[in-house]
Amino acid sequence: MASQVLESTLIPTRVAGVTLRRLPEVHDSRGLLSICELTRSVPFEVRRYFVVTATADACRGTHAHHKLHQFLCCIHGQCHAIADDGKTREEFVLDSPSLGLYLPPMTWGTQHRFSPGAVLLVLASDVFEETDYICEYDEFLTLARRPR
């Protein structure tokens, strides 16, 4: 049985609170295993996940959350993910089940440029709550730039 090196690598970004995680992998003749120990690699308690099977021209996200934490991982194909804290915006290519993007609350997130058949796994810190969404960018900017 293969032993597992379970350390994930934290990769900082220029966007406030946003981080990338390179997850450990185990390769063998049967394929590739990407492993995520939640308490090591995901900085919140996961209460929900959803799987997005996107159309190639889809533009998803384009909102922020007041309280929700999310962890995005493109587990088939690839997509681009933009994270924006109201001051700084950065775009990432999510192209591996071993690469996760953590979006804290009050981050404007957009996912686009999905490759054909791309599948995005999103871990979330809570169940769906419509009032947690900020869907207008101007409102997001006002809130994000408020002194805390």
Place this chain on the structure above:
Amino acid sequence: MASQVLESTLIPTRVAGVTLRRLPEVHDSRGLLSICELTRSVPFEVRRYFVVTATADACRGTHAHHKLHQFLCCIHGQCHAIADDGKTREEFVLDSPSLGLYLPPMTWGTQHRFSPGAVLLVLASDVFEETDYICEYDEFLTLARRPR
């Protein structure tokens, strides 16, 4: 914003403790969303997940666990999953991100017949622990058939 009907459907099987879950879906022009609220649809606390990108001829699993609970979901392509409690064996086709298979401890599990590029998401109740594996089928049968 689409409202979400979040009830999942429990589908019993003939194998002790093993169940299928049909997860709720939201369809729109941007694609398909399969949603899993963990406390509603996964009967254990998730501490780890792994993503298997399998070769087409792979045969994975072929072991049981003393204590580990698992929830399998083929989120791209499809595979066949066999569950065996030591008395009854059943084979399932996992062909949708909205169909999950729960395997309780002391279930012999095998996954095979992966379609090209298939991706299997496995939620697990604990971190990797080599001593939790039962890798010999005869040993599994002896343990499974012991009065509890």
